[in-house]
Amino acid sequence: MAAFPIIIAPDPELKKVSAPVERVDDGVRGLMDDLLESMRAANGLGLSAPQIGVLKRVIVVQLPAGEDEEPDPMFLANPEITWASGETYGGEEGCLSLPDHFAEVTRPAGVRVRYLGRDGETVELDLEGIAAKCVQHEMDHLDGILFVDHLSALKRNIILRKLAKWKRQNAA
Numbered sequence: 001m002a003a004f005p006i007i008i009a010p011d012p013e014l015k016k017v018s019a020p021v022e023r024v025d026d027g028v029r030g031l032m033d034d035l036l037e038s039m040r041a042a043n044g045l046g047l048s049a050p051q052i053g054v055l056k057r058v059i060v061v062q063l064p065a066g067e068d069e070e071p072d073p074m075f076l077a078n079p080e081i082t083w084a085s086g087e088t089y090g091g092e093e094g095c096l097s098l099p100d101h102f103a104e105v106t107r108p109a110g111v112r113v114r115y116l117g118r119d120g121e122t123v124e125l126d127l128e129g130i131a132a133k134c135v136q137h138e139m140d141h142l143d144g145i146l147f148v149d150h151l152s153a154l155k156r157n158i159i160l161r162k163l164a165k166w167k168r169q170n171a172a
């Protein structure tokens with residue numbers, strides 16, 4: 001396992017569409033572990049493979065610890081939404097690729113997601129609340145979509161311009 005640097009927007013790599021994995025083998029499991037370690041090092045709730053420069057449809061989500069237990073990390077390969085509730089859920093989102101920027105994003109409140117798990121098993125799971133939100137956010141990355149793409153062009157451009165400036169200053 002290794003923690004990799006996370007690509008910061010705006011970056012053309014984050015706009016690419018990732019390819020499905022053929023199967024979950026040791027290589028994909030290694031990628032899942034790298035994602036988990038990179039996510040934890042950056043204090044995130046989720047991370048997708050393209051954010052560390054790997055254009056594969058693999059994401060990791062770990063929800064915050066509850067009162068008595070820490071939820072297990074979820075490893076999802078080739079995730080697909082097979083059902084979405086008509087009800088929507090707002091709430092602020094952030095992203096490790098857009099550090100220090102947050103905005104309200106409205107998404108379906110509940111989704112059913114089908115994916116390959118860590119052992120290559122097919123899983124179908126109903127999610128709601130923060131879990132549904134996180135998984136939808138990470139899945140967007142697999143299609144080159146960032147949370148700011150759900151905002152108005154005006155709000156999106158303000159955030160992306162600030163990030164571009166921040167990147168220039170940090171590179172200098």
Ligand SMILES: [Zn+2]
Pocket residue numbers: 094095096097137138141
């Ligand atoms: Zn993100």
